[in-house]
Amino acid sequence: MSRRAVRKVTNLVALALSGLATAIGLFFLGAILWTLLRNGLAGMSWQLFTAMTPPPAGSGGLLNAIYGSAAMTVIGILIGGPIGMLAGTFLAEYGRAARLSTLIRFVNDVLLSAPSIIVGLFVYELLVVRMGHFSAIAGAVALAIIAIPVTVRTTEDMLNLVPQGMKDASTAMGAYHWRTITSVIYPAARSGIVTGLLLAVARISGETAPLLFTALNNQFWSSNLAAPMANLPVVIFQFALSPYPNWQRLAWSGALLITLSILVLSISARVVVSSLNNGGRR
Amino acid sequence: MNTVAAIDPRHAAGQRLRERAFRAATFVAAVLVLLLLGGVALSLLIGSWPAFSHFKLSFLTREVWNPVTDQYGALAPVYGTLVTSLLALLLAVPVSFGIAIFLTELAPVWLKRPVGVAIELLAAVPSIIYGIWGLFVLAPVLQRHVQPWLIDTLGPLPLVGRLFQGPPFGIGILTAGFVLAVMVIPFISAVMRDVFETVPDVLKESRYALGATTWEVIWQVVVPYARSGIIGGIMLGLGRALGETMAVTFVIGNAHRIGSSLLAPGTTISASIANEFAEAVGDLYTSALIALGALLFLITFSVIAVARLMLLRLARKALSPL
Numbered sequence: 001m002s003r004r005a006v007r008k009v010t011n012l013v014a015l016a017l018s019g020l021a022t023a024i025g026l027f028f029l030g031a032i033l034w035t036l037l038r039n040g041l042a043g044m045s046w047q048l049f050t051a052m053t054p055p056p057a058g059s060g061g062l063l064n065a066i067y068g069s070a071a072m073t074v075i076g077i078l079i080g081g082p083i084g085m086l087a088g089t090f091l092a093e094y095g096r097a098a099r100l101s102t103l104i105r106f107v108n109d110v111l112l113s114a115p116s117i118i119v120g121l122f123v124y125e126l127l128v129v130r131m132g133h134f135s136a137i138a139g140a141v142a143l144a145i146i147a148i149p150v151t152v153r154t155t156e157d158m159l160n161l162v163p164q165g166m167k168d169a170s171t172a173m174g175a176y177h178w179r180t181i182t183s184v185i186y187p188a189a190r191s192g193i194v195t196g197l198l199l200a201v202a203r204i205s206g207e208t209a210p211l212l213f214t215a216l217n218n219q220f221w222s223s224n225l226a227a228p229m230a231n232l233p234v235v236i237f238q239f240a241l242s243p244y245p246n247w248q249r250l251a252w253s254g255a256l257l258i259t260l261s262i263l264v265l266s267i268s269a270r271v272v273v274s275s276l277n278n279g280g281r282r
Numbered sequence: 283m284n285t286v287a288a289i290d291p292r293h294a295a296g297q298r299l300r301e302r303a304f305r306a307a308t309f310v311a312a313v314l315v316l317l318l319l320g321g322v323a324l325s326l327l328i329g330s331w332p333a334f335s336h337f338k339l340s341f342l343t344r345e346v347w348n349p350v351t352d353q354y355g356a357l358a359p360v361y362g363t364l365v366t367s368l369l370a371l372l373l374a375v376p377v378s379f380g381i382a383i384f385l386t387e388l389a390p391v392w393l394k395r396p397v398g399v400a401i402e403l404l405a406a407v408p409s410i411i412y413g414i415w416g417l418f419v420l421a422p423v424l425q426r427h428v429q430p431w432l433i434d435t436l437g438p439l440p441l442v443g444r445l446f447q448g449p450p451f452g453i454g455i456l457t458a459g460f461v462l463a464v465m466v467i468p469f470i471s472a473v474m475r476d477v478f479e480t481v482p483d484v485l486k487e488s489r490y491a492l493g494a495t496t497w498e499v500i501w502q503v504v505v506p507y508a509r510s511g512i513i514g515g516i517m518l519g520l521g522r523a524l525g526e527t528m529a530v531t532f533v534i535g536n537a538h539r540i541g542s543s544l545l546a547p548g549t550t551i552s553a554s555i556a557n558e559f560a561e562a563v564g565d566l567y568t569s570a571l572i573a574l575g576a577l578l579f580l581i582t583f584s585v586i587a588v589a590r591l592m593l594l595r596l597a598r599k600a601l602s603p604l
Contacts, residue, residue: 007495010497011495011498014501015388015496015497018379018381018383019388021378021379022384022401025404028404028464028467029401029403031415031419032411032412086308086312087308087312090309101312104312104315106587106590107316108315110583111319113525113586114579114583115525115552115579115582117525117578118322118326119322122325124559125325126321145318148314177304179300206408206409206410208410208528209409209552241532259407270399274395
């Protein structure tokens with residue numbers, strides 16, 4: 001083969017392989033979704049949303065786990081969201097160039113990819129040991145700690161997208177910085193910040209490891225935040241590894257439920273971002 | 283109204299007060315981020331102290347893990363963590379590289395976004411889902427079709443053969459590495475895609491003008507330019523794989539020993555903690571598990587720190603491209 005032909009063939013093979021790699025990635029997403037649908041759809045019924053988790057042989061649903069997951073996720077984002085937004089505001093507005101901000105950005109990036117089970121251990125030492133028992137509030141705090149770095153990052157990015165001219169205009173009117181931030185910058189970046197919060201919710205609502213020894217689990221209905229509380233991820237973990245067919249069926253239904261909600265959250269967050277970007281370009 | 287308010291001294295004082303309060307609130311929140319990391323490190327240090335002071339350095343070098351006699355060593359989980367993560371990188375890096383190339387250089391514009399989003403969604407799937415998928419779908423497939431083939435073809439080879447001997451369990455180190463690979467592909471390919479996009483078009487176009495093929499442009503221009511970003515992305519994926527918990531817990535087999543074969547069950551740091559922590563009785567047992575957590579923190583912290591510094595370096599370069 002001539003040198004030219006060799007180069008052409010190499011090119012084709014390399015590009016074909018990159019297409020193949022993409023196909024492999026998409027195949028795994030398809031395989032996982034298909035498995036979930038096939039095993040989880042059968043258990044989808046009203047009972048899933050109206051009955052408590054059953055004993056090994058009985059029939060039941062996931063109501064207490066769904067409630068527990070929703071409650072802890074909401075409390076987690078209520079704690080973590082505002083802290084993350086304020087910290088992101090500091091990085092984008094007050095301390096943009098400060099040395100301290102560089103350090104905080106770096107530490108935030110580390111926290112963003114830190115193993116979530118370590119967060120579980122930290123909250124265990126911080127709250128569970130002191131309270132003397134597992135509790136829903138400890139679970140919520142663990143989720144909040146995971147939500148904070150996500151919110152800090154998205155808030156800072158979104159505030160930086162607000163045109164400098166708008167900020168200057170507000171300052172020129174005699175507004176103090178806090179007034180500019182709350183009345184001009186926040187409204188301008190609103191949909192971006194909401195997206196960040198949605199992504200944070202998506203991230204924490206599937207977390208299992210940090211709940212294992214903070215909220216633990218609960219076979220029964222409980223709305224007491226100071227007591228252990230059932231939650232979808234830990235119930236899935238426990239039921240999927242059990243030898244009982246009815247528990248395994250519930251685990252698959254729970255898995256389908258949680259994955260679908262997270263995918264819907266992530267996709268809607270992206271839709272918001274892309275409409276925002278298109279709006280900004282015009 | 284505003285003109286009057288602006289010259290009212292009481293109003294101005296109130297504004298200054300609110301300015302100070304708001305500024306202080308954002309500052310406190312930002313410092314809290316620092317305190318979080320410090321708090322995590324401190325609590326791990328305190329919690330692991332009994333185990334480290336009892337076993338000293340032998341905690342790092344012993345394989346034994348026996349709650350009955352209260353003897354603990356970290357060697358097996360540390361080995362499992364490192365080997366599963368390296369396996370994951372071995373499988374995931376070429377695929378991620380291919381995906382990043384496809385998304386930046388090859389895909390038509392209308393295809394870029396949907397495929398990119400689909401790959402990103404792979405990262406949004408919670409790790410527990412990977413766990414049950416790995417245990418009930420992937421492990422049986424590997425056990426029936428892949429592992430027997432590995433045992434037959436690679437098993438008899440000298441040196442590397444030992445890695446592929448023994449019965450096909452389905453679950454074990456290899457399966458855990460495989461699941462981790464699928465999990466880190468979206469992270470690595472997202473970073474690679476982003477760094478490939480920072481390569482200035484002028485550089486690529488000059489090389490095309492000299493008659494290079496697409497692949498030559500990628501290999502001779504894009505990859506060298508984005509090198510530190512590529513390494514950063516791989517390290518970030520490694521950080522993910524090292525700390526991943528639930529998916530691994532399902533498929534690793536949870537055996538506190540070091541098998542010579544990759545097909546044998548093992549354990550990782552995070553899987554040991556997830557499995558045993560809630561049921562651990564006795565201060566030494568709990569402390570040994572927290573000590574494992576401290577080791578994991580140390581390993582992932584250094585890996586992630588290096589990754590971030592690499593990416594920072596590329597970001598600086600992108601500001602002054604030529």
